[in-house]
Amino acid sequence: xxxxxQSSRYLVKRTGEKVFLECVQDxxxxxxxxxxxxxxxxxxxxxxxxxxxxxxxxxxxEGYSVSREKKERFSLILESASxxxxxxxxCASSPSDTSETQYFGPGTRLLVL
Amino acid sequence: GDSVTQMEGxxxxxxxxxxxxxxxxxxxxxxSLFWYVQYPGEGLxxxxxATKADDKxxxxxxxxxxxxxxxxxxxxxxxVQVSDSAVYFCALRYSGNTGKLIFGQGTTLQVKP
Numbered sequence: 001x002x003x004x005x006q007s008s009r010y011l012v013k014r015t016g017e018k019v020f021l022e023c024v025q026d027x028x029x030x031x032x033x034x035x036x037x038x039x040x041x042x043x044x045x046x047x048x049x050x051x052x053x054x055x056x057x058x059x060x061x062e063g064y065s066v067s068r069e070k071k072e073r074f075s076l077i078l079e080s081a082s083x084x085x086x087x088x089x090x091c092a093s094s095p096s097d098t099s100e101t102q103y104f105g106p107g108t109r110l111l112v113l
Numbered sequence: 114g115d116s117v118t119q120m121e122g123x124x125x126x127x128x129x130x131x132x133x134x135x136x137x138x139x140x141x142x143x144x145s146l147f148w149y150v151q152y153p154g155e156g157l158x159x160x161x162x163a164t165k166a167d168d169k170x171x172x173x174x175x176x177x178x179x180x181x182x183x184x185x186x187x188x189x190x191x192x193v194q195v196s197d198s199a200v201y202f203c204a205l206r207y208s209g210n211t212g213k214l215i216f217g218q219g220t221t222l223q224v225k226p
Contacts, residue, residue, distance in 0.1 A: 004156070031212050042117075042202060042218040043157075058213075090156060094212045101147070102212060104156030 003027070004105035006091055012111045019078040021108050023091030029103075030096040032074035034058075034066060037088040037107070049074055050096070081112045115140045117203050119217035126193055126224050134188040134220045136177075136203035144205040146170075146179050146186040147214070151200040160188075160201070193224045 007022035025032065031050050035043040035058075045058030047066040055066050063085060067075045074093075078085055088109050092102040120135040138146065145164045149157040161170030166181035175190045186203060203217040 033213075035216075040218055042119075042216040043214075044216075045213060048213065092157075100212070101159040101162070102157075102214060104158070106154070106156045 004091055004093055004103050006089075006105040006108050008108050009106065010109050010111075012113065013078075013081050014113055015082060017078075017081050017112075019081050019110070019112075021076040021078075021089055021091075021110070023074045023076070023093075023105055024072055025074075025091075025093040025103070026072065027093060027095070027103065028071065029093040030071075031094045031102075032068065033092040033094075033102065034064075034074065034076045035090045035092065036060070037090055043090065046076065081110075083112050086110060086112045115144070115205065115207075115215055117205055117215055117217035119201075119203050119220050122200075122219070123221040123223055126222070128195055128224055128226050129192045130224075132188070132190040132193045132197075132222070134201055134203075134222070136186045136188065136217060138184050138186065138203075138205050140184075140205055140207075142207055143181075144207050146177070147204045147206065148175070148177055148186070148188050149202040149204060149216075151202065151219075153199070157202065193222070195224045195226055198222055198224045 004025045033048040034046040049055045049068040065077045091105040094102040147162045148160040150160045161172040163170040163179035169178045200219045204214045
């Protein structure tokens with residue numbers, strides 16, 4: 001069965017903290033994605049990666065960075081968390097065949113105080 | 114730029130009512146179109162898709178037809194159930210890229226018994 005897991009379902013952090021969100025997929029997919037989901041705005045792409053050590057900026061990369069050292073793992077890093085980064089963060093993966101769908105993890109709800 | 118617009122929610126229906134959730138898109142090329150569903154506390158799942166004009170996607174009683182002339186991909190179901198209560202996202206994806214998706218803002222459906 002297809003599986004994308006995220007390290008935490010809920011996180012509470014303080015302004016200025018460095019935050020790591022981890023995502024792991026077990027489907028040997030080439031592509032991985034990080035989105036944030038906010039009411040009324042849908043999902044917005046932060047970063048994506050189409051191969052190990054490769055990354056590309058999405059629509060809203062400011063304040064975020066990513067790391068992909070292994071094919072199955074894609075990390076989102078908030079270098080210095082701010083209150084406007086309070087959101088739901090969703091990870092997804094897909095194979096290189098772009099006719100295939102993206103598979104999503106359950107999400108991490110992050111609260112920055 | 115390319116975008117997806119969905120009807121405002123929430124949509125509240127009684128069980129067995131007919132459902133329509135409108136989705137229109139703006140794109141320079143010929144994108145593939147998707148509907149995703151997010152049940153409470155879960156990530157997104159692909160509900161259905163259509164890859165070219167006049168294609169009809171269908172799954173679990175839901176249908177949507179890719180209308181190039183009206184740039185629309187409206188979601189319909191003839192008789193909704195309480196278990197259909199969820200957030201529905203319309204999305205588009207270009208051919209030839211790494212599988213990036215552009216999402217609409219999401220429409221919340223609540224079905225009452």
